[in-house]
């Protein structure tokens with residue numbers, strides 16, 4: 001029974017850990033949910049590793065029983081010059097020492113990385129140092145013969161896409177900002193054998209870096225910006241002047257050895273200079289001095305629109321190129337750009353693939369899962385369980401007694417309703433915005449019914465109200481969760497997509513019925529829910545549908561501005577207490593603020 005623990009290489013971002021036992025993904029957790037430091041930039045995945053080992057213990061597997069550790073980067077692949085430059089950048093961006101409460105402070109970790117790089121030593125040594133440190137702090141015995149295996153970053157993403165796709169063989173596209181040196185890779189995967197068909201390095205052109213750097217020009221930050229800009233884009237329009245500027249940066253290739261090419265004119269000494277130059281060039285002459293909290297800025301929206309259009313063209317063109325190069329009609333995707341649900345939609349509606357699967361934790365946290373799956377099958381000789389990923393509720397859950405005692409201590413007005421969703425559904429039809437917390441936490445960037453904020457989507461005003469409660473810009477859109485049987489009444493030509501990484505167009509009638517979850521371009525990014533996925537969640541949507549006529553809920557992540565998703569019942573109760581939420585469902589308890 002091979003046991004693999006996967007973790008992200010410490011000190012980058014989206015830190016996470018996971019466990020695969022006998023080919024099955026049994027647990028996955030993200031560091032930010034515990035540290036409350038969004039994207040865990042510059043942190044190390046210490047708590048997530050501890051919780052992963054804790055979960056294994058609950059299955060009767062001790063820390064000493066782990067056969068291998070898998071890491072989602074292989075820094076030996078980075079040329080020396082880039083390694084030093086990356087390390088310097090990390091040092092520059094790292095949090096002040098006094099904020100660090102870890103056994104390995106980030107700057108010292110980066111220093112070790114530089115030294116290891118200069119000595120030509122492997123990154124596996126650093127990863128081993130880290131994981132042994134976690135064991136030491138836990139007082140656990142480190143498994144003597146355990147391997148620590150670094151997996152190339154894009155291969156980690158590719159493995160996450162393939163092993164959870166349910167495909168026997170398929171093309172895999174990993175489109176990211178940057179890996180060790182890659183930005184886009186096309187793989188042909190046959191029964192677990194990964195053949196690299198084409199590679200675009202970040203020197204040759206990174207779609208993800210262009211998106212990030214333009215997002216920064218628009219006033220957002222590198223990691224949270226792209227998602228916001230995708231939501232801003234539909235407020236803008238196609239501008240010939242901008243479109244031709246984008247075309248002069250990069251275009252799709254119909255043949256050759258690469259799916260797209262960037263102009264060499266923008267190449268610089270390092271990626272920071274290169275992509276800063278591109279973003280400067282694109283924003284020249286535009287009035288971007290806006291506050292995203294204030295009125296919409298025309299130039300900002302137009303730049304976002306044309307950036308999105310450029311991205312869609314390159315992603316769809318890369319898809320077309322993939323078919324020619326591999327002859328595969330099934331496509332699996334991962335990497336940061338695969339979180340661009342609108343570009344995925346364009347690929348989906350092109351109908352060029354018979355089946356399209358996007359690994360929902362397409363970010364670097366998910367690459368830890370891919371690395372673990374790859375090591376399980378290709379290093380330990382195990383066999384990954386076949387089939388498409390059914391659920392991302394892979395994190396910790398909390399005992400009912402813990403929740404009950406917390407509720408009682410809080411002195412909030414609370415009633416135990418168990419799994420009866422009707423009181424919550426009724427509150428929603430009366431206009432309440434409700435925090436919804438239950439069961440195992442979700443992995444990846446989307447709330448899927450266990451750490452969600454829900455509201456009535458039939459009232460357009462819910463859009464404004466929920467943005468105000470969460471402290472988000474008023475223009476940012478919301479997504480729906482709907483019952484599988486209702487899919488075709490609201491969406492055009494959609495499939496049963498469970499994870500909110502694929503957008504669809506709404507039907508005219510659907511858009512009219514649930515206006516709070518329909519964006520201004522009539523698209524939406526749904527979660528299609530079946531009862532076996534999550535019974536209480538399904539029952540809530542159904543109960544709401546029985547009352548309101550539409551089995552659809554506005555579903556957004558349960559967090560306040562700038563925070564990661566809530567993890568523990570304490571986080572949920574605290575957010576409820578300090579926000580404008582009207583009610584909170586806390587694993588069986590319905591809590592309301594007095595005066596409601």
Ligand SMILES: [Fe+2]
Pocket residue numbers: 153157176177178179335336363364367
């Ligand atoms: Fe990545």
